[in-house]
Amino acid sequence: MKKNHYILSNVKLSNGTSVDIEVQDELIKAVGQDLSGADVIDCSGLIALQGFVDLHTHLREPGYEQSETILTGSKAAAKGGFTAVHAMANTMPVADNAAVVEQVYALGKSAGYVQVQPIGAVTLGLNGSQLADLGKMNASQAKVTVFSDDGKCVSDSLVMRRALEYVKAFGGVIAQHAQDPALTVGAQMNEGGLSLRLGLTGWPGVAETAIIARDVLLAEEVGSRLHICHVSTRGSVDVIRWAKARGINVTAEVTPHHLLLTEELASDYNPIFKVNPPLRTQNDVLALREAVADGTIDIVATDHAPHPADSKDCEWGEAAFGMIGLETAASIVKTTLVDTGLIDWVRFEEVLSTNPARIGGLNDQGQAIQVGSLANIALIDPARKFKVETVSQSKSPNNPYLGMELSGEIVHTIYKGTFTVINSEIQILGAN
Amino acid sequence: MVTRTVLDAADIDRAIVRISHEIVEANQGTSNLLLLGIPTRGVFLAKRIAQSIKKNYPDFDIETSVGKLDVTMFRDDLSTKPGREVTPTEIPVSNLENQTVVLVDDVLFSGRTIRAALDALVSYGRPKAVRLAVLVDRGHRELPIRADYVGKNLPTSSTERISVKLTESDDEQSVVIEQ
Amino acid sequence: MKHLLSINDLDKGSAISLLNLAVEMQQVNSREVKKLPALNGRTVANLFFEDSTRTKISFELAAKRLSADVINFTAKGSSVSKGESLKDTVQTIEAMGVEALIVRHHHSGAANTIANSTWSTSAVINAGDGTHEHPTQGLLDSLTIRQRLKGAVDKGDLAGVRVLIAGDILHSRVARSNLLLLRLLGAKVGIVGPATLVPDDARILADFIYFNFDEALADKFDVVMMLRMQRERMNSAFIPNETEYSTLWGLSESRFKALSSETLIMHPGPMNRGLEISSAAADSPQSAILDQVTNGVAVRMAVLYKLLAQETSLK
Numbered sequence: 001m002k003k004n005h006y007i008l009s010n011v012k013l014s015n016g017t018s019v020d021i022e023v024q025d026e027l028i029k030a031v032g033q034d035l036s037g038a039d040v041i042d043c044s045g046l047i048a049l050q051g052f053v054d055l056h057t058h059l060r061e062p063g064y065e066q067s068e069t070i071l072t073g074s075k076a077a078a079k080g081g082f083t084a085v086h087a088m089a090n091t092m093p094v095a096d097n098a099a100v101v102e103q104v105y106a107l108g109k110s111a112g113y114v115q116v117q118p119i120g121a122v123t124l125g126l127n128g129s130q131l132a133d134l135g136k137m138n139a140s141q142a143k144v145t146v147f148s149d150d151g152k153c154v155s156d157s158l159v160m161r162r163a164l165e166y167v168k169a170f171g172g173v174i175a176q177h178a179q180d181p182a183l184t185v186g187a188q189m190n191e192g193g194l195s196l197r198l199g200l201t202g203w204p205g206v207a208e209t210a211i212i213a214r215d216v217l218l219a220e221e222v223g224s225r226l227h228i229c230h231v232s233t234r235g236s237v238d239v240i241r242w243a244k245a246r247g248i249n250v251t252a253e254v255t256p257h258h259l260l261l262t263e264e265l266a267s268d269y270n271p272i273f274k275v276n277p278p279l280r281t282q283n284d285v286l287a288l289r290e291a292v293a294d295g296t297i298d299i300v301a302t303d304h305a306p307h308p309a310d311s312k313d314c315e316w317g318e319a320a321f322g323m324i325g326l327e328t329a330a331s332i333v334k335t336t337l338v339d340t341g342l343i344d345w346v347r348f349e350e351v352l353s354t355n356p357a358r359i360g361g362l363n364d365q366g367q368a369i370q371v372g373s374l375a376n377i378a379l380i381d382p383a384r385k386f387k388v389e390t391v392s393q394s395k396s397p398n399n400p401y402l403g404m405e406l407s408g409e410i411v412h413t414i415y416k417g418t419f420t421v422i423n424s425e426i427q428i429l430g431a432n
Numbered sequence: 433m434v435t436r437t438v439l440d441a442a443d444i445d446r447a448i449v450r451i452s453h454e455i456v457e458a459n460q461g462t463s464n465l466l467l468l469g470i471p472t473r474g475v476f477l478a479k480r481i482a483q484s485i486k487k488n489y490p491d492f493d494i495e496t497s498v499g500k501l502d503v504t505m506f507r508d509d510l511s512t513k514p515g516r517e518v519t520p521t522e523i524p525v526s527n528l529e530n531q532t533v534v535l536v537d538d539v540l541f542s543g544r545t546i547r548a549a550l551d552a553l554v555s556y557g558r559p560k561a562v563r564l565a566v567l568v569d570r571g572h573r574e575l576p577i578r579a580d581y582v583g584k585n586l587p588t589s590s591t592e593r594i595s596v597k598l599t600e601s602d603d604e605q606s607v608v609i610e611q
Numbered sequence: 612m613k614h615l616l617s618i619n620d621l622d623k624g625s626a627i628s629l630l631n632l633a634v635e636m637q638q639v640n641s642r643e644v645k646k647l648p649a650l651n652g653r654t655v656a657n658l659f660f661e662d663s664t665r666t667k668i669s670f671e672l673a674a675k676r677l678s679a680d681v682i683n684f685t686a687k688g689s690s691v692s693k694g695e696s697l698k699d700t701v702q703t704i705e706a707m708g709v710e711a712l713i714v715r716h717h718h719s720g721a722a723n724t725i726a727n728s729t730w731s732t733s734a735v736i737n738a739g740d741g742t743h744e745h746p747t748q749g750l751l752d753s754l755t756i757r758q759r760l761k762g763a764v765d766k767g768d769l770a771g772v773r774v775l776i777a778g779d780i781l782h783s784r785v786a787r788s789n790l791l792l793l794r795l796l797g798a799k800v801g802i803v804g805p806a807t808l809v810p811d812d813a814r815i816l817a818d819f820i821y822f823n824f825d826e827a828l829a830d831k832f833d834v835v836m837m838l839r840m841q842r843e844r845m846n847s848a849f850i851p852n853e854t855e856y857s858t859l860w861g862l863s864e865s866r867f868k869a870l871s872s873e874t875l876i877m878h879p880g881p882m883n884r885g886l887e888i889s890s891a892a893a894d895s896p897q898s899a900i901l902d903q904v905t906n907g908v909a910v911r912m913a914v915l916y917k918l919l920a921q922e923t924s925l926k
Contacts, residue, residue, distance in 0.1 A: 187846075187854040188719075199719035199743030199784060238700065268727060269720030313728070317695055317718035505635075505916070514921040517628070518635045520764075551725050555644040 003419040005373075007035045008049045011043035011367060013378065014050075014345040021048060023375040026417040031370055036155050043379060046411055047345060050353035051083025051376030053177070053365045055253060056150070056229055056301035057326065059085070059116070061107065062100065063092025068306040068395045070104065072261030073326070074113035076304070076393040078420035080326040081378030083409040084115035084357070086305075086366045089126075091153035096121040096132035101142035112429045113420050117362060120144040122163050122174060123431045126152050129159060131166065138170045145361040148175035150229055155181050160215060164224040173225040173251075175361065176215050178236070179277065183207035188316060190263040197357060201317065205233035205277050210238050216243035217251050228252040230303050232277040234287035241296045242412065251359050253301040254288050256325055256332035257400060261285075265400070271312045275305070292351060293342040299356045302329050306396030321408060328401050330380055334408040338382075366415075379412040386424075393426055438586055439607035444567070444598075448477070450486035451565050453482035454581050457531055459477040459608040462492040464560070465532040469503040469520050470549055475500050477567055478536040480583075499523045501535065521552070528557030534581075538596040541575035568607055570594055598601035613918050614735040616725045618791035623768065625797055628697065631766050632913040633906065639676065640909055649920040650679035656709040658700070659738070660686040660716045665880060665904065666738050666748075670713050673911035677920070682709065695807050697721065700747045701730045709733055709832045711919055719743035719784075734918045741917045744783045748879055749788030751910040753796055756834055759875050771798035775827055776817075777804045777860060777885055778838030779849075785879045786838060801908075803827040804838075804860055807849045824860045827872065835886045836877040837862050857886050864891035875899050 008021040013240065020035040021028060026052050027361040068076075070087070077085045087104050089095035095104060110114020120137040123132045126149045130281045137144040149166060154160045154176060163174050189195050191202025212228055214261040221228035229250050231237060240252050256277065265273040273279060291297040305322025312319050324334075331353065337343045345352075357366025367373035386409045390403040413421035420427055439447070441525050459465055462485060464497035469478030482498045482547060502521045507513075546564060553562065570588045584607070588594065593610040597603075614620065620809050639647055655674045667683070674681045684704060686692060691700055701712070711734045714722045719741030726735040738840070740744040758763055760772060774793050780786045780802050782806070793800050801819035802809055814820060821827035828835070840856055850856045857863070857923045867889060876888075884890050893900060 191812075193815050196781070196812045197787070197816070199741050199787065269723045270727070286917040310696075313698060315716065315721040315724045317720070318697070429830060487695075502635075503786060505649050510649060510920045511922040518632055521633065521638065555639075555642060555646060557643075 005038045007038050007040045008043045008048060008377075008379070009035070011041045011046050011048040014047055015269045015348040018347070020213050020302040021369065021377070023414065023417050026374055027335050028369060028371055028373045028375050029357060032331060033267055046379045047083070047380045047381065048369060049345070049349045050366055050369060050378060051378050051413065051415065052081045052330065053356040053360065053362060054085040054145070054302050054304070054326065055133075055227075055302045055356040055360055057085040057087055058090070058306065058322070059087040060306060061102070061268065062103065066308050066395075070107040070109040072393060072395045073304070073306070074111045074116060074326070076326040078113040078413050078415065079393045079410065079424075079426055080328070081330050081377035081380060082114055082326060082415050083378070083413065083415045084117060084362055085326075086117045086119050086146055086360055089119050089148060089151050090119040094121050094125050095119065096124050096126075098133060098136045098140035098142070100327050101137050101144055102140050105142040113332045114415060115362065115365060117360060117393075118142045118144055119146045119148050119175070122147045122149045122154050123159065128152060128156055131159070131163060134163070134166055134172065135170070136174060137264050145170070145172045146175055146227070146359075147172055148177065148229065150177040150250075153179040153181060155175050155211070157214060157218070161218050161222060164218055164222045164226065168222070168224050171361065173227050175227040175229050176211065177229050178208045178215070179210035180207040180211050187278075188274070189266045190280045191214065192263065192281065194266065197382050197426065198269070200266070205280065205284075206275060208233055209235040213239050216240070217249050219250055220246070224249070230255050230258065230277055230301070231288065231291075232258050232280050232296060233284050233292075235286045237291040239290070239295055242293040244296065246290070251298045251355070252296065253299045254292060254297050256300060256329045256336075257323055258288055259285060259292075259300075259336040260332055261400060266316070269316045271314065271316050271322060272323070272398055274316060274319050274320040275319055275323050279344070289337060289340070289342055292337060292348070298351065299339050299359065300329065300333050300351045302326050303358065305398075306394055307398045309397055312398050322398060324392075324396055324398055326394065327392055328388060328399070328406060330378070330410055331406040332401075334380075335406065357375045361363060375414050375417040377414040378410055379414075380408055381411050382408050386410040434471050434611040435608050437606050437608050439568075439584055441564055441605040442522060444583070444605055444607065447567060448480050451581045451583060452481045453488070455481070455534055455563070455570065456485060458580070460480070462489045464465075464530050464532055465497055465610060466525060466528070466533045466559070467498045467551075468523070468533055468535055469498070470535060470545060471500055471502055473596055473598055475536075475585065476598050477538060481536060481565065490505055496524045501552055503545060503548040503552045505513040506551040508548070520596040523556060528559040531559045532561045532563065533559040534563045534565050536565045538567045540564070540569045540577070540579050541572055543573045543575040546577045547575050567596060568594060613922065614722075614893065615746050615914055615918065616722050616726055616735065616737045618746050618749050618785060618788050618795065620746070621792075621795070623795055624790060625863070626750070626753075627748060627766070627768060629910070630757065632916065633750070633754055633909040634764070636847060636912040636916070637789045637906070637911040639912070640750070645676055647676065648678050649916055650674065650677040653711075653919055654680045654682065655711040655713065655915065655919070656682040656684060656685040656704050658684050658712050660691060660721070661739070662687070663715055663739070665856050665907070666910050668714065669904075670911050672908050673915055677915055679919075697724070698728070698730050699795065701725055701736070705807045706776055707733045713737060715739045717741055724744060736914060736918065739784055743785075744788045745784045746788050747907070747911050747914060748781045748785050750914070751794040751903055751906040752789055752836070752877060752879070753792050754910055755877065755899050755905045756798075756875065758906075759899050760833060761881065767792060768796040772798040772834065773801070773832045774798050774834040774836060775801045775803060775832035776838065777803045777824060777827070777862070778834045778839055780804055780813055781808045781810055782836070782841065784837050787816070789836065793819070801827055801830070801832065805850055805856070816857065824866070828866060831871070832874065834875040834877060835862065839879065839881065840883060840887045849916050853886055861886060862892045864889045867892040867895070872897065877903060879903065
């Protein structure tokens, strides 16, 4: 079996220092100047960051393999600089028991491109009323610690309270998709002047904020960890900021698309821009960006949601909700947060790697690039531009950035010492 | 651009007088005559012909004998020349059955406008007869249409342009060929 | 391709031009031979995925008066009720060779989707999509107002006219198209209804917002346009019950009698007599409700003529 041993030369770390990084097998052997003793890979112009960790991905397998599989999703993740993804539970069958999560875990392992950590459902079949096999899933091979009914909201206050209490026993966290179902019946896009003009049922921001307000108070009461998925409004950011100031153990994520895109894109009824939670206003976009900078939002998570072409080649009301985002995430975050001067690369690394690894409890991820750490590294060329094409690693074409030129391309991705991406090309694994 | 005047103001006046006499002669009087001008200049010409008839036959009632026939919606070139505005059609009698309709236009060229006029007329009723009076016939017919009363026959080449000016709409009165 | 999807596809000049063309079409409709050869040999398809009698018949008549051939597709009992997608339905009709699609659909934006897609190369006319727009209704309403208030041959705009639209603004595509067109033509428009059905966001669409019908009527509008109250709204907690709606926002006989005798009464139909509008108002000489129906054919002829015969875009 071929072993890994190479040196990444002349690369910049997130703090700006220029170094060489020596990798042997799965670990970082040395970090210094002018290293030698192995094949040298010139990384001038690149920034070496801790491999990215996505806390919110939809891999669609089992059950929706026409949209994505664990293999294709893993490849898309690797292409985007990720070395770990958390696979959401709204598969078919739902990941509400040990058997399904172990299946997902095994498929992820055999694909081998990234660490695939299954997320378990909070309730059986996502029915919102009966708790799923939370303990068994945690005790299984998949070692689930993040639980979410994402796609749906745990709207029953009693069920949410019980879930928060229950997972305390094993340090779990409930990741809430905040959407009051009663306020969003038939909702299609952000509620406001535009939705009124377009005749599309509105999804009011308060339907998200009110659930978050309730849940942070429940988390405080119960003394448990809470994570809020895909925060999309200024109001929600305000509540989370208040909760953190109060010492409540809540973490929050924002998607790349909510950092850039707004509701105006719905004006032509192009369902590529139909997503849940919906694209909001520029005011919300600015609040979310500031929140990432000031720590109110802890991580960026893609909510990569693949759908086949037919699901978007129809009228808005018929179309599925969701956008893919693994391959473009780093570039969007760089463009909206680093290029605007709101954050530096150190914070970039925190929100895409350190923090999600910590929230997800993945000890093998989010490790600092230093001697002894596992070699999970994303090498980005911040200056390189690339055109977003239909041909991508994901099986699905529902990419809102199609045709756009983005800057900041992932050049190499290293997972446990092995290159999964070289020169922006996905590698075929199993040669080792 | 080379221009030459083929009819001056006086020529036009004389032509109108002659045409008005010819119309009355062929109709054997002025009864049941209906002059319908095709917008825009055909309308002015129809009025003038009617006024000329009235001068010589005071019993001729202009109110019930002159109108306008807009042919835009019956043209066969709507999609290639789309800019035309539809103007109102005014037919002063309710029943065309006994009427001899005289269509009046300024220039007869391909004949397609007159074909459209015949189609338009048919949707209003069935006149006893339809005649055509034009100020200028410049040849180059694309359809078997001919004028009954002609101010002037002007053989032209198809690259030439005929410009008719009347005082109702322009600041002078003349027919000019432009090359 | 040239389409009519929304009033926003028009500018003031082209809107007035369409109204004037409709006046000419009214002439055609009052002759013995109600026919123009303009669309001879062309085929037009009525794609009605939502029930409608009056609009469908109106469009069919308009197309036939222009000598076009008409295909009628209704969703009931068709392939759509067996689950066929919009894309497949459109492509199937296209394959038979049509040049215009007149589309009514329950999803907002359906006509836009068809027009922007690769499924069809036909001109698309929106005959009502979800709660978005119903542009030909807006046009026929504006024509009715102009002719009743400014005379049958007036060729101008609606400057100085004040219109009040009353009822379920939130769910009304007729209201949206009217708000856009009336204001484009220079009229001032007020809206009134219960706050659950007249959202705050509507402030950008109208000149005046009221929640009290009597207060609105006291501000003297030249036209009062009543919208149909759909009974389903009672079940979704928009209003408590019919009687309350009727009492507070219905054009009752007494409210009607208190109006000036010059005030025009309009309703896009079908009416719920006794709910949003009393028979006293609907059947009075001030009512333009039947004019609206008549004008519908002329307006739709004008639109078809402009889009298909002249093949011009509407701006």
